[in-house]
Amino acid sequence: MTLSRHYVLAAGGTGGHMIPAHALAEELIRRGHRAALVTDARGARIPGLFNGVQVHVLPAGRLGGGPIGWWRALRNIYTGRAMASRLYETFRPAAVIGFGGYPALPALMAAQRDGIPTLVHEQNAVLGRVNRLMARKVDAIATAYPDIDRLSPKHEPKVHLVGNPVREEVLELRDQPYPALSEDGVFRILVTGGSQGATILSHVVPDGLGLLPEHFRRRLQVTQQCRTEDIDRVRSVYARLGIPADLATYITDMPEKLAWAHLVIARAGASTIAELTAAGRPAILVPLPSATDDHQTANAREMAKTGGARMIAQRNFTPIELAKQMQKLGLSPAALGNAADRARLVGRPDAARDLADLLERTGQELGSDPLVAEEMVLRPVSGGAFA
Numbered sequence: 582m583t584l585s586r587h588y589v590l591a592a593g594g595t596g597g598h599m600i601p602a603h604a605l606a607e608e609l610i611r612r613g614h615r616a617a618l619v620t621d622a623r624g625a626r627i628p629g630l631f632n633g634v635q636v637h638v639l640p641a642g643r644l645g646g647g648p649i650g651w652w653r654a655l656r657n658i659y660t661g662r663a664m665a666s667r668l669y670e671t672f673r674p675a676a677v678i679g680f681g682g683y684p685a686l687p688a689l690m691a692a693q694r695d696g697i698p699t700l701v702h703e704q705n706a707v708l709g710r711v712n713r714l715m716a717r718k719v720d721a722i723a724t725a726y727p728d729i730d731r732l733s734p735k736h737e738p739k740v741h742l743v744g745n746p747v748r749e750e751v752l753e754l755r756d757q758p759y760p761a762l763s764e765d766g767v768f769r770i771l772v773t774g775g776s777q778g779a780t781i782l783s784h785v786v787p788d789g790l791g792l793l794p795e796h797f798r799r800r801l802q803v804t805q806q807c808r809t810e811d812i813d814r815v816r817s818v819y820a821r822l823g824i825p826a827d828l829a830t831y832i833t834d835m836p837e838k839l840a841w842a843h844l845v846i847a848r849a850g851a852s853t854i855a856e857l858t859a860a861g862r863p864a865i866l867v868p869l870p871s872a873t874d875d876h877q878t879a880n881a882r883e884m885a886k887t888g889g890a891r892m893i894a895q896r897n898f899t900p901i902e903l904a905k906q907m908q909k910l911g912l913s914p915a916a917l918g919n920a921a922d923r924a925r926l927v928g929r930p931d932a933a934r935d936l937a938d939l940l941e942r943t944g945q946e947l948g949s950d951p952l953v954a955e956e957m958v959l960r961p962v963s964g965g966a967f968a
């Protein structure tokens with residue numbers, strides 16, 4: 582009889598938190614464990630993620646927003662904590678891990694009150710708000726970058742660098758060579774603004790590519806994610822320039838598109854960078870300036886420092902600047918291949934494995950380590966609601 586353990590993964594409902602949680606869940610299931618996801622209403626609606634994982638919705642609210650906002654947030658936290666404790670009574674997790682986002686807060690608080698070991702995973706190079714609140718009390722802090730801003734030195738002993746887990750299909754690209762590129766052959770560009778898209782890329786990229794010399798422009802093929810309000814205008818610019826462009830509000834086959842691309846122009850969200858460095862794709866990164874504590878600039882720094890990416894601050898990201906960078910990068914296949922190798926160098930392809938090891942270790946060393954027989958029948962959960 583195989584024995585397995587149960588783990589709870591708690592993540593706010595944006596792609597940034599959910600994608601690493603999903604990759605960890607896949608790894609845990611591969612190891613014969615069971616996983617439950619605690620998230621908010623948005624997270625439970627993300628299609629295709631978390632097959633084979635119980636999904637539970639906790640009420641979540643942002644902290645702040647005046648006295649009424651605080652009152653609502655605290656009410657949600659306490660209700661969420663009670664709901665999480667009820668889940669733990671039946672699911673009996675060996676450990677609970679938070680990926681940031683407000684639903685992680687009550688899930689971690691309930692675990693700590695119930696004596697269950699807790700961890701957080703920080704995807705960015707700056708510790709996020711919920712992880713900062715929980716840093717003192719959790720048993721382990723897993724990070725994606727070697728240097729994390731806003732992390733108190735007194736927590737260093739429990740910090741473990743693991744990286745950001747990425748989807749299995751992206752990891753498989755690591756074994757494929759960088760796509761062949763010749764001085765006069767097709768040059769394929771992927772443009773993505775993270776899970777919500779980025780209007781600035783729609784404003785600048787088509788115009789910037791339009792400024793390239795004719796002989797270079799004729800080689801281009803583009804796949805671009807655009808926000809709904811931008812897509813028609815972007816389509817007409819590419820049509821006028823004669824650049825073949827495949828546009829979508831959300832790219833559903835990102836691993837295939839990464840495999841296809843010679844160069845990626847993107848925001849600097851944590852999963853985007855983890856995927857670029859796992860697959861080894863050179864990039865031009867334009868960090869979102871309004872990201873909390875400017876974490877996207879911090880995220881982009883490591884890849885830029887090693888030469889795998891060029892970082893352009895949004896205030897300098899103009900069509901002329903983009904065309905300049907494209908010519909520096911794009912005209913030499915050798916330089917681009919070299920940048921791809923450097924991107925790959927900073928990848929942490931074992932992130933899911935290392936995070937799962939840390940979770941198992943923390944649960945076994947610090948918890949009551951409930952081993953659960955494989956035959957155990959779990960109470961069914963209906964419609965994503967809290968059981």
Ligand SMILES: CC(=O)N[C@H]1[C@@H](OP(=O)(O)OP(=O)(O)OC[C@H]2O[C@@H](n3ccc(=O)[nH]c3=O)[C@H](O)[C@@H]2O)O[C@H](CO)[C@@H](O)[C@@H]1O
Pocket residue numbers: 595596597598600681704705773774775776777806830831832833835849850851852853854856869872876877880
């Ligand atoms: C606007 C914002 O605050 N973004 C934050 C959000 O990430 P956000 O979700 O915006 O961005 P990430 O780069 O972390 O993740 C995007 C994910 O969506 C996928 N994707 C994207 C577009 C698309 O068309 N198809 C597709 O599949 C990407 O492949 C990637 O896996 O949380 C991250 C982790 O805390 C932060 O680093 C980001 O700064």
